[in-house]
Amino acid sequence: MTKPVLEVRGLSKRFGALVVSDGIDLSLRAGEIHAVIGPNGAGKTTLIAEICGGLAPDAGSVHLNGRDVTGLPIRARAKMGLARTFQISALAMEDTVLQNALLGALGAAGRPWRFFRPVLSDRSLRVVAEAALDRVGLSHKAAARTAELSHGERRQLEVAVALTLTPTAFVMDEPMAGLGTEGGARMTALLGTLKHEAPILLVEHDMDAVFALADRISVLAGGRVIASGPPDAIRADAAVREAYLGDEA
Numbered sequence: 691m692t693k694p695v696l697e698v699r700g701l702s703k704r705f706g707a708l709v710v711s712d713g714i715d716l717s718l719r720a721g722e723i724h725a726v727i728g729p730n731g732a733g734k735t736t737l738i739a740e741i742c743g744g745l746a747p748d749a750g751s752v753h754l755n756g757r758d759v760t761g762l763p764i765r766a767r768a769k770m771g772l773a774r775t776f777q778i779s780a781l782a783m784e785d786t787v788l789q790n791a792l793l794g795a796l797g798a799a800g801r802p803w804r805f806f807r808p809v810l811s812d813r814s815l816r817v818v819a820e821a822a823l824d825r826v827g828l829s830h831k832a833a834a835r836t837a838e839l840s841h842g843e844r845r846q847l848e849v850a851v852a853l854t855l856t857p858t859a860f861v862m863d864e865p866m867a868g869l870g871t872e873g874g875a876r877m878t879a880l881l882g883t884l885k886h887e888a889p890i891l892l893v894e895h896d897m898d899a900v901f902a903l904a905d906r907i908s909v910l911a912g913g914r915v916i917a918s919g920p921p922d923a924i925r926a927d928a929a930v931r932e933a934y935l936g937d938e939a
């Protein structure tokens with residue numbers, strides 16, 4: 691089997707007496723969507739922070755493309771193509787859609803923000819930013835102020851910003867949150883094609899989306915992976931039903 695793009699081994703973290711990551715092993719392979727689900731407080735947000743570099747684990751490691759990145763800060767991991775989208779929007783609302791994509795491309799190119807003005811006319815960055823907008827279906831809104839976008843369009847723009855990193859792996863934190871039926875369907879279709887460019891670690895509460903999209907699902911409860919496997923196996927897993935899904939699943 692090919693080496694995982696992203697690999698988490700024995701990740702452990704406690705806040706005082708509370709164990710939030712309890713020896714978590716997880717891998718993300720090329721071409722897949724691996725969903726991480728679990729009840730509130732299971733430790734999903736903490737896990738994402740440890741993977742992306744916002745929070746140092748007490749023990750364990752994170753490897754990206756075979757390289758140990760456990761000690762690296764967020765920015766260094768992002769430069770290696772670890773592209774995160776956020777639960778809460780990190781977009782600049784007063785800037786245009788294209789400017790937000792350009793800011794992403796600028797960050798990916800590792801240039802300081804104070805050179806932003808000239809960058810607006812930088813051809814190579816514009817090409818990257820415009821291609822990302824095109825990819826998520828937002829080209830027609832390039833000149834619009836970001837504040838004028840619908841909620842769904844903002845989430846699409848967040849994916850476009852992530853795309854400007856030329857991702858090695860996506861880490862997505864609830865990309866379906868707040869999307870209606872139409873926006874959810876559009877995002878589902880987008881993720882289904884994006885996974886072929888870079889695999890997606892998907893933390894998501896929308897179970898319909900998870901079971902429709904995921905190639906593998908890992909279930910977190912009390913900081914532990916209590917089950918991991920293809921959607922059908924997870925649906926049938928008694929421990930999962932008890933811990934999380936309820937009998938209606």
Ligand SMILES: Nc1ncnc2c1ncn2[C@@H]1O[C@H](COP(=O)(O)OP(=O)(O)OP(=O)(O)O)[C@@H](O)[C@H]1O
Binds near residue numbers: 731736
């Ligand atoms: N900085 C912190 N200090 C103390 N406790 C924390 C801290 N961050 C998180 N926790 C606790 O760790 C546990 C796991 O939280 P986390 O946010 O990772 O769970 P989650 O699975 O993402 O939950 P949700 O689905 O509600 O977002 C919770 O009990 C939370 O209160």
